[in-house]
Each structure stands twice: as C-alpha cells, then as structure tokens.
Amino acid sequence: MSDTHDHDPGEKYGGQLHGPTSVRMWLRMLSCTMVIEKRLRRRFIDQYKTTLPRFDVLAALDRRAEGMTMGDLSQMLLVSNGNVTAIVRQLQESGFVAVEAAEHDRRSLIATLTPKGTTHFAELAVAHHHWIEEMLGDVPEEVLQQLFDRLATVKTSIAAKGTQ
Amino acid sequence: MSDTHDHDPGEKYGGQLHGPTSVRMWLRMLSCTMVIEKRLRRRFIDQYKTTLPRFDVLAALDRRAEGMTMGDLSQMLLVSNGNVTAIVRQLQESGFVAVEAAEHDRRSLIATLTPKGTTHFAELAVAHHHWIEEMLGDVPEEVLQQLFDRLATVKTSIAAKGTQ
DNA sequence: AAATTATGCTTTAGGTATAAAGCATCTTGA
DNA sequence: TCAAGATGCTTTATACCTAAAGCATAATTT
Incomplete structure (x- = not known):
C-alpha cells in the first residue's frame, strides 16, 4: 500500500x-x-x-527535429549533466531516442527522437494535457490568463536576480 | 565545480x-x-x-508548540512516512528536535522543537523570508496579491479533483 | 476475550538527483 | 607547435525520496 x-x-x-x-x-x-x-x-x-523527467526530455527533443546536445538538454531542463546522461541512456535503451556524435565537435553528442519516440511522445503529450486541463478544470479561463500574465512578472524578477 | x-x-x-x-x-x-x-x-x-526538507519540518514544528506526530508531519509536508523518519532523526541528532512517545497511543511519536531548535529555526526563517523577498523584489505588491488570490482558485480546483 | 483488521512508524530496496572528479577533445596563446 | 586551460560529457559517491514490507500497538468483530 x-x-x-x-x-x-x-x-x-x-x-x-x-x-x-x-x-x-x-x-x-x-x-x-x-x-x-x-x-x-x-x-x-x-x-x-514512465517518469516526468523522461517526458521532459522527449518534449524538449520533440520541439527540435534537428536534435539537441546533452548540454542543451541539461540547460533547458535545469538538471545536471550526469542526470541527462542517465535519462537519455534509458530512452535510448527503450528505442525512443537516438544519439550520435556531433560532426563539428567530437566531444558533443546529439540526441534526436526516433520515429518510435515521436509516436510515443505524442501519446504521452495528449495524456499530459488532458490531466492538466482536468486538474485546472474549475479555474476560469480568465483567471488562468491572468495568472499566466502575472507570472511573467515573477519570471522576470527572478531572472533579474541572477543565479548567485 | x-x-x-x-x-x-x-x-x-x-x-x-x-x-x-x-x-x-x-x-x-x-x-x-x-x-x-x-x-x-x-x-x-x-x-x-541544512536542507529545505529539514527547514520544512522545523517550520511545521515551530507553529505547534505542543508538537506533532510523525504522521502529522508526513501529511502536512506531503512526504512519505519513511522520509519523515529520516529527517526527524537528523534533526534529533543535531539537537533541534526532541521525540517522545505519545501518552494516549504508544505507537505514536511526538516531535517537538528544543529551545536550541527554536533559536535555529528563527535564524533560518529570517534568511528564508529575506531570500524570497529579494527574488520577488521586482514584482509589485499588487501583482503578488493578485497572484495569491487567483492561486486560491487553483488550490480549490485541484483539491476538488481529489487524489485519484 | 480471541481473532481480525486497522493504524503508526521504521526498515529496506530501488529509483533519481546532485556535486565533484575524471576523461577526451577543443581552443588559446606564447 | 605545444603547453595550458576551457569545454562536453560520463562516472562515482552521496543524499534523498518513494513504495512496499515488516513490526508493534489499537480498535473492532464475533
């Protein structure tokens, strides 16, 4: 239990x-x-x-057909490089992601979605949207929009305060 | 690095x-x-x-001079019982928290802040408030208040959707 | 009152996160 | 060119979190 x-x-x-x-x-x-x-x-x-981190990686890759380096993923998802290594390896083992060395820099690895990965992500994304819309179902559209707008101010403020 | x-x-x-x-x-x-x-x-x-989870436990205990059971802490902080066990043990070893068996139910343990823990928390709380106020410093008071109010709607909506 | 079930907590196994060190490759500058 | 440092990623050690099982105690049922 x-x-x-x-x-x-x-x-x-x-x-x-x-x-x-x-x-x-x-x-x-x-x-x-x-x-x-x-x-x-x-x-x-x-x-x-599956897990939220795996979904996050798939979502990031889905937006970029040309693929992303491990470092790009780390930055975008706000997780450590070591963590990206582990998540991408899992997705690779499941056949959702392909990894190949970058041409311009042999240190870099570029991850891309496989066709199987694209299909899988599409399914997950539908469910994900559905869950969120359900949980926020009682919040009026107008309130959601106001929150979205005001959170932009928050975003700006914390960005201005740097990383420290 | x-x-x-x-x-x-x-x-x-x-x-x-x-x-x-x-x-x-x-x-x-x-x-x-x-x-x-x-x-x-x-x-x-x-x-x-220290860590955020430890701070969370101290904050919860600080609001209740009479102490809280492990289960209460688990519920309030939304973490597992096993996790509470570990965090409270750490705080106990540091001398910030005291634990004693409940009188009415010998299965229960009641955690309370020690004087040392109270002092320690007060210091942390000041810093915590300061950090937040700094990060949100560029957000006008009025916007913060609007966010606070509108988030109440979100809170209600997700609560209504139950745990499932 | 005994047996059953429920409750409060701890322990354990496993997953996931970070920081720091390490390795390979690239870049810079004397 | 070649040493020194920077960069991209992986590995390792460690911490934390959960789920599930386990143990002790309470409550309930008969």
Whole structure:
C-alpha cells in the first residue's frame, strides 16, 4: 500500500496568514505546484510506466527535429549533466531516442527522437494535457490568463536576480 | 565545480506559445517554482549547511508548540512516512528536535522543537523570508496579491479533483 | 476475550538527483 | 607547435525520496 499522501495539505507550514505578501504567495504557489507535480508523476508511472523527467526530455527533443546536445538538454531542463546522461541512456535503451556524435565537435553528442519516440511522445503529450486541463478544470479561463500574465512578472524578477 | 544550471531556462519545453491556457499557465508556474526552489536549496546548503526538507519540518514544528506526530508531519509536508523518519532523526541528532512517545497511543511519536531548535529555526526563517523577498523584489505588491488570490482558485480546483 | 483488521512508524530496496572528479577533445596563446 | 586551460560529457559517491514490507500497538468483530 502507498505510504505517500496526496490530498490538500493547506499551505505548507499550515495556511500561513501572516508575513509579507511575497512569502505568502510563494508558499501558496509552491503548494499548488507540488500537488500537481506529484499527481502527474504518479499518473505517468501508473498509466505509462514512465517518469516526468523522461517526458521532459522527449518534449524538449520533440520541439527540435534537428536534435539537441546533452548540454542543451541539461540547460533547458535545469538538471545536471550526469542526470541527462542517465535519462537519455534509458530512452535510448527503450528505442525512443537516438544519439550520435556531433560532426563539428567530437566531444558533443546529439540526441534526436526516433520515429518510435515521436509516436510515443505524442501519446504521452495528449495524456499530459488532458490531466492538466482536468486538474485546472474549475479555474476560469480568465483567471488562468491572468495568472499566466502575472507570472511573467515573477519570471522576470527572478531572472533579474541572477543565479548567485 | 558545480554541474547544475541555474539561470533563466524559459519555459520548460521552450517558451511554449501554443496549447490551452491551462497548460501554458502550468508550465510557467512550474518553471518559476523550480527556479526559486533550487536557489533556496542551494542557499540553505551553502549558508547554513541544512536542507529545505529539514527547514520544512522545523517550520511545521515551530507553529505547534505542543508538537506533532510523525504522521502529522508526513501529511502536512506531503512526504512519505519513511522520509519523515529520516529527517526527524537528523534533526534529533543535531539537537533541534526532541521525540517522545505519545501518552494516549504508544505507537505514536511526538516531535517537538528544543529551545536550541527554536533559536535555529528563527535564524533560518529570517534568511528564508529575506531570500524570497529579494527574488520577488521586482514584482509589485499588487501583482503578488493578485497572484495569491487567483492561486486560491487553483488550490480549490485541484483539491476538488481529489487524489485519484 | 480471541481473532481480525486497522493504524503508526521504521526498515529496506530501488529509483533519481546532485556535486565533484575524471576523461577526451577543443581552443588559446606564447 | 605545444603547453595550458576551457569545454562536453560520463562516472562515482552521496543524499534523498518513494513504495512496499515488516513490526508493534489499537480498535473492532464475533
């Protein structure tokens, strides 16, 4: 039996009511993101025997028919190089991804989707969209759009603060 | 040298422009959350030799002077029981948390903050707030408040969709 | 009250993440 | 040209997280 909880936890640290708006907003956003992400992971495993990181790699490659280097994937997905190595190897073993040395630089490896990988990703992407639309189904389109717009400000702010 | 990236990645899957608003909003929210969370983890390690999960436990206990059972912590923090066991043991070894058997049910263990733990958490909390306020410093108060309000709708929607 | 089931927690095995070191290749500059 | 450093990736050690099994204690059923 499962040992992990997946119900509404309230905000982490418990429905925080005090403190600056930035902190309250962060805790609420974190809470929402964690719940959604956990459900997505669960469904990927249960229904497709795959993982969110593998899906992320497939999605990145699907957008670039010409392929991507391991480093490109690492940067785009915000995971370590070593991690990309492992995920791509799995996808390669499953026949979803092909890897070949770059012509211009023999250190680089370029990963591309195989036809099988493209088909597989298409199926996953449909399910992924469906799950998200279902979870956010009660949020009015207008609110989603406002969130999307305001999150752009957040994105800009954290980008401006550099990596440190 | 570090091997992990921490700069603006654009949205995951690369600045998605198409698809339903719910999916676009989710990808943007996920991206923002991941960047902020990674930075927080990094700073906790670098500046305080601690981790976000340990901070989360301390924060939960700080709000409840009477203490919490391991199960309560697991539910509130959305992590497995086994994980709580490990984190609490670490905090116990550091002298920040005390654990004793519950009177009413000898299976239960109740964790409480020690005075040392309370002091330690206070220091961490100040830094934590400071980091968040800094990262979100360019987001106007008004936008933060709007995000906070609209995220309540998201929270409600995902809660309504149950755990499945 | 005994047997069964449920609950609270820990342990274990396995997957996944990072950081740091290592290897190969490329680039730079004297 | 060739030494020194930078770059792309992999490997290794370590940490953390989950699921599932296991153990002890409570609650329930008969």
